[in-house]
Amino acid sequence: MRLLLDTHVFLWANAQPGRLGTARPLLEDERNELLVSAASSWEIAIKFGLGRLPLPEPPARWVPSRLRALGATALPVEHAHALAVGELPALHRDPFDRLLVAQATMLGIPIVTGDETIARYEVEVIHVG
Secondary structure: OEEEEOHHHHHHHHHOHHHHHHHHHHHHOOOOEEEEEHHHHHHHHHHHHOOOOOOOOOHHHHHHHHHHHHOOEEEOOOHHHHHHHHHOOOOOOOHHHHHHHHHHHHHOOOEEEOOOOHHHOOOOEEEOO
């Protein structure tokens, strides 16, 4: 199964796997393909730059090393993904999360998240916790 990880799930999987709860076995199952969007890298870089996300090293080194450690696949953001955000109802104010919802919807895959607002969209959600 292909799974798109919300940014906080990617962070937790690397630093606090206990927070993944019932979703943890899915992320640890090597038969599942874990996808991490470039939107998450963008969000991490911005929050790190603002001093709101402490990391042991700059995101340009940390994110690729953590992708490898998880065996995750980087998912690029395509123009179609970005444009699909405009078709979504205005349920969520976070532009990063809206882009992840658009990607999961277009790819027909579930998004792994702890964000209850994402579940209000017509997208399959796997809840952490």
